[in-house]
Amino acid sequence: MSLTVVLDSNILFRILISQGDILEIVFDSKVALLAPFKLKEEFERHKKELLSKTKLSEERFDTFVQLVFKRITFVPLEEYKVFLPKAKQLLKNHLKDEEFIALALSKSCKLWTYESLLFKIGCGISTKEVSTELKKLSDAA
Amino acid sequence: MAEISIKVEIPEGFKKEFERALSKALKEFSNKLELALAKEIISESQFTQKDADELSEKVKKAMHEDLVKRGLL
Numbered sequence: 307m308s309l310t311v312v313l314d315s316n317i318l319f320r321i322l323i324s325q326g327d328i329l330e331i332v333f334d335s336k337v338a339l340l341a342p343f344k345l346k347e348e349f350e351r352h353k354k355e356l357l358s359k360t361k362l363s364e365e366r367f368d369t370f371v372q373l374v375f376k377r378i379t380f381v382p383l384e385e386y387k388v389f390l391p392k393a394k395q396l397l398k399n400h401l402k403d404e405e406f407i408a409l410a411l412s413k414s415c416k417l418w419t420y421e422s423l424l425f426k427i428g429c430g431i432s433t434k435e436v437s438t439e440l441k442k443l444s445d446a447a
Numbered sequence: 448m449a450e451i452s453i454k455v456e457i458p459e460g461f462k463k464e465f466e467r468a469l470s471k472a473l474k475e476f477s478n479k480l481e482l483a484l485a486k487e488i489i490s491e492s493q494f495t496q497k498d499a500d501e502l503s504e505k506v507k508k509a510m511h512e513d514l515v516k517r518g519l520l
Contacts, residue, residue, distance in 0.1 A: 315506045319499035324492045333482035335475060344513065348506040355502070360492040370488040373481050383519075390519055402507040404514060 307446070309439050310338040311431060312410040313378060314403075314419035315345055321374055322360055331436055332377050336443045340413060342405045343380040386412035396427050 318341065321328050331337060349356075349371075357367055386409045393407035400423050407429055410417045416431035417424055424430030431439075457465045514520045 314503075315510075316500060316503040319494075319503045319506075320496065322489065322492055322494040323496060323499060324490050324494070326489075329482065329485055329489065333478050333485065335478050342510070344510050345506065348509055352502060352506070356494075359498045360494045362488065362492055366488050366491070370485055373485045376481075387519060390514065394520060402504075402511045404520060405510050 307443055308336045308338050309436065309443060310340065310413060310415040311418040311436060312406055312413065312415060313339050313341040313345075314406055314417055314421065314424075315348075316420045317418050317433075318345065318349065320420075322356065322370075327437075328433060331433065331440065332374060334440050336440050337436070339378045339418075340409060340415070341378050341380055342386075342409055343382045344405065346375065346378075346380045381409055385409075388412075396429065397423075 317328060320326055321332060332339065353367075357364060360367060362370070383405070389408035389411040390404055392411055393404045394401075396407060397403055403417075403421065403424065406417050406419075407424070410429055417429050418433070418436055419425075419430045420432075421430060425432070455469075511520075
């Protein structure tokens with residue numbers, strides 16, 4: 307038994323903050339993490355900026371990213387683009403999370419996020435909630 | 448490359464069960480090792496919450512604009 311969630315970009319980038327509890331969840335074997343493939347491309351496109359802000363050497367940064375990306379399944383847009391109109395309808399004027407919501411709708415799972423609006427529309431799951439769900443799965447095993 | 452060998456005695460008639468349990472244990476062990484390495488690397492990061500939120504917004508905007516450009520929204 308595992309918990310499937312879509313990873314929001316605000317979670318992905320917070321993985322790079324030292325001492326974050328997000329990392330523990332990312333490496334939990336009971337969680338299946340999904341993200342739009344485009345997020346991986348965008349992350350890689352900002353590598354220079356990420357290197358400059360993390361102050362990590364390129365070798366250490368690359369190793370870290372490789373370890374984290376191994377844990378995430380990056381899904382091509384083709385697999386969930388039919389859900390974009392539904393995502394747009396749910397988000398109304400909040401234009402920017404369509405791809406994440408469409409992917410979550412297509413996989414019938416929640417979006418792991420810090421975006422408050424996404425909780426209001428019933429699509430979001432917080433870090434605390436993900437931890438609680440994983441603990442429940444551990445207790446049940 | 449350094450190598451570690453471990454010798455384990457398998458109880459008679461439990462080979463299959465043992466292999467299944469070993470495979471599960473090794474997967475858990477590998478996850479824990481990778482987490483420890485990731486933690487070690489990221490402990491030196493000077494990335495902040497502000498950096499993370501700014502980059503996330505930038506990326507979301509680019510993803511949204513890409514969908515608009517492709518006529519998908």
